[in-house]
Amino acid sequence: MTTQEVKHKLATILSGDVKGYSRLLAKDQEGTIRTLNAHKGVMANLIQQCQGKVIDAPGDNVHAEFPSVMDAVQCAVEIQKELKNRNDELPEPRRMEFRFGINLGEVSEKEGKVFGDGLNVAARIQLLADAGGICLSGTVYEQIKDKLEFRYEYIGKQTVKNILEPVRVYQILLDAQAASLVSRWKRAGLNYWKRVHPAIKIILAVAALINAANIYWQLYTKPSPTSVEITSKERVALQLPDKPSIAVLPFTNMSNDPTQEFFSDGLTEEIINGLSKVPKIFVIARNSSFAYKGKPIDIKQAGREMGVQYVMEGSVRREGNQLRITAQLIDATTGRHVFSERYDRELKDIFTTQDEITIKVLTALQVALKEGEYARFKSRGVSNVEAYFKLLEAWDVFQQVNKESNARVRRLAEEALTLEPVSSKAYAIIGMTYFWDYWLDPSKPPDESIDTGIRMAKKAIAFDRGNSYAHGVLGMLYVNKGEYDRAVQESEIAASLDPGALTNLGSTLMHACRFTEAISVLQKALRYNPVRPHSSCLMNLANSYSQIEQYDQAVYYYKELLQKQPDHFFAHLGLANTYSKMGRMEDARKEAAEVLRINPKFSLERFATRVRFKNPMYKERYL
Template sequence: MAEERVKRRLAAIVVADVVGYSRLMEEDEVTTLATLKERRATILQPIVRAHGGRVVKVMGDGVLLEFASAVNALSAAIELQRKMADANTALPEARRIVLRIGINLGDVVIDGSDLYGDGVNIAARLQSLAEPGAIYVAAAIRDQVNRKLPLSFDDLGPKSLKNIAEPVHVYRPLFETWATVYDEKPATLPLPAKPSIAVLPFTNMSGEAEQEAFADGLTEDLITDLSRNAGLFVIARHSTFAYKGKSIDVRVIARDLGVRYILEGSARRTAGRMRINVQLIDAVGGGHLWAERFDRSLEDIFSVQDEVIGKIVEALVGQLVELPPRKRPKSLEAYDVCVRGRSLISSFTSFPEAIREAQILLERAILIEPEYSEASRWLAFVHWQLWAHSIEPSDENRSRALELARRAVQLDGSDAAARWVLGYLLAYEKSWPASDTEFKAAFRLEPNNTDALVMSSELAVYAGQPLEAIDTISRALRLNPRPPGWYYWELGLAYYAAGRYVEAVKTLRMEATYRSASRRILAASLAQLGRKDEAIREAALFMAKTPNFTIAHWAAAQPARDMETVQRFVEGYRMAGLR
């Protein structure tokens, strides 16, 4: 009889185990086993199914998973770490279930339902190397997911693994877990004097992934419209979207964000119609203040938004202060495309390719509807990013950005974001009075606009007022307690300008902003502290990602009313080895 051929296949293997399992079992065996069983049933298994994987086997404190796709494997692992961290927030630190995870892409040997071979062994060795709460991946995984997932990676270099002949190049994907963000925030934020509200991401009930952008866009637009009311304290989009897909009690969310009221809802869009369910909850006093369902034609989306805003303001403030209405797009297709484009812009610092995709989408939205103000101002911001961050530092991008920003304000002078974008670009043209006028208009139209606050802080830095800038960013962080990474970039900039280099280093080394172009400010801060080797290393890493950068271009481009501030940065850049 011929020898039976060994069955093999290529697979993405995930190995996870529990940190400190023996200690947990020794302290409380029954509770530990019950908690692990519950986590497997409610977190692990649903995540694996959702990402097209399978649980190969459970091994006491560990688990072996198989996926056909490297992207699915890493996406599932990140979701697993995040949801495990979510579940831990209600537990004392000593009882938290924390995972280490290793992932490898390789050949595996099939034995019934089990898997063996180096493909599995390498994943297990990576898991044993990983820090608590972290994921370590082999280079093959990183190569497969590069540009497919909006992630940066720590390059940990080649590692010698037990019983593996050749060193394996290891990377650590950088992602935020709930626990990380949670631990950086105070336990309780005081409630503001005015009615305070957070709008949670609406649930997409259509069952179609492509409708996710519609539900997200609806949420974002409601936040924008609520933010226009000076009588309300409105939490910014980025902070509320941190809860997307998480099953967390609204009372916990309200406490963490420091608000009293929560708006949540769902949206279903099919065959030209939509069904939107909305409820306003008093998370402190308890009870539902208002709930309603809207079954309408899709063309009524903006009138429904207006109705929802009116109901909320009436319930919380008692009287709607009339503001100039924002100009809505006429084309739903243009709206859909713009929503997809704007969602990519905030990911630029961690995923540079996203800005190119955003540019294509926004240009398409304007092609569909040439008088679409929001699409024009977002496209203006894209061209400014290309110019200011030395991606394509051409005069054409600079002039195109200003042209589009002016066009956006011309089309809709009641759009606060269009006003601050134009104000910001005018500062780079050294048109200070016009810039100040636009920012004042933005804050008059939308007092809760945190992006405008942070952008104005940058202008304060270059006007020689770094302490005022730090105070402004602090106000923005109260409205946006879980901000995008570039808020910390601007805070690091202000700390550097104020000569507070230790605080600048601490801020700019935060995971949220570390691998963005803010690295040049980190390098300068390290140089000012006399940490020359670290400064030169960070400067080299910055140049590897932004090869077109020159100090001369940067210095000439800054919106500086105070040249001494610019020279302080130039000095730091040169000390760090930038040219």
């Protein structure tokens, strides 16, 4: 054979075979061959209709070449739909399911025969597909991800025989079920299923079958919190800190436009952020302050519930470019008004006005700022008013925590960057969107999301080293990358700049398997958030107690979280695991049922690939 006789080309190759073909042959050879030929006839017709051609079809295999990636993918989907319809008409023992792999790569052709890496990769990734499923190489996915109305799941990099670099592989989610839970465990080659207690294994398997037709629920979407009741009057008052203490309640939006709510919330948060940068005062974190939003407030009671001496409240009215802000500071121990001020300003003066209000509070509390503290106090990561409004809106959307809102947040932050290219706050928010990509968007390679997020967070810090949020984001991204010491280092910087970042520090300490330290930090974080603790604070407290085998404490904090958010997926999952370790199998079964009620298609395999602990032993115990 001479090189002139061989034609080299770039081609889209579809490769398929029958899942469990040998088993079908052993049961009914004649019927299996008859079904196979009928299915092959269907495939040949559809391949031709999609401008493709069958290049080989030995045994139960089929290989086809297409002029375009889109033609190949659409054809594979149509084939699977048609074969499913035909299988539904057959007795169950004769049903035959194909699995497909599609790759775009270089092949060679001689005398009508096609061979080479492009075909080999397609044949290899076909083996990763579920029965009735379709897997794509990374080269195919990049061509179609924004062009075809399908959903995709990234299932990792796969080593392919005789191919130097691992191949990125995606699965098309043809319907809500996507892929069976057990087959995905087997495909990943994981043994986590074996480690699940038999009682829980049975209920998971049964419930998975019962719920197979339910709507696909994205595993890492944050559950929507239920309404939180303010602590009762009977609750014992917290001891006042040994320094001036304050809670800033959400400013009321007095504008005619209810969509301006994000502006009044943003003003409140900026005042909280500014005060939190001053180490000489104790400031209640946002979550607990905002627990009072939209509720009638007894200032003295609120002060007792949050354990602070002073409470600030106010209102905002925006009419075009004009602002009217009222702010009053009240001594919650006596009900005395310390001051009440009104600020009539133009919109362009919003930063100056925020600083005026904050300095007024510091003066009333008799707190003097040193020169270095004043510079950090005034830093907010954005100086352009239009960019600031973009970021306020982005932060408001961020609270939804889902794939669509995450994409919108990134767009808003990128728009803010076009207005202010050196905005540390914008870069930090963009970095956080890549953190959420890791959890919310299985179609994106997780390593790429993490690396991009780290670059964005580092840019934010380069523009403002005092940006606590950016350091916190970088810490969380390092956890996902498995660089635990760096994660703790960044989180410690964040917490030193803003006590509101203590929850972040406690979480990174937990992932670094420093559980006793994590518990100490998270308990301190609870004091800054006494009314509505952040869910991750309670969750990671429970996880840490469970890891050091203080199971009663773990159960207490899991239940505390579930009282506030009854459908918190990870709390039910952790509680099931903890009950199992305690030997309380009936309780474990109930929690396992709750896990599958909330997420009928929970994938332990995918969850296991995302869980991060520095010591693998603790990862096994967590799962």
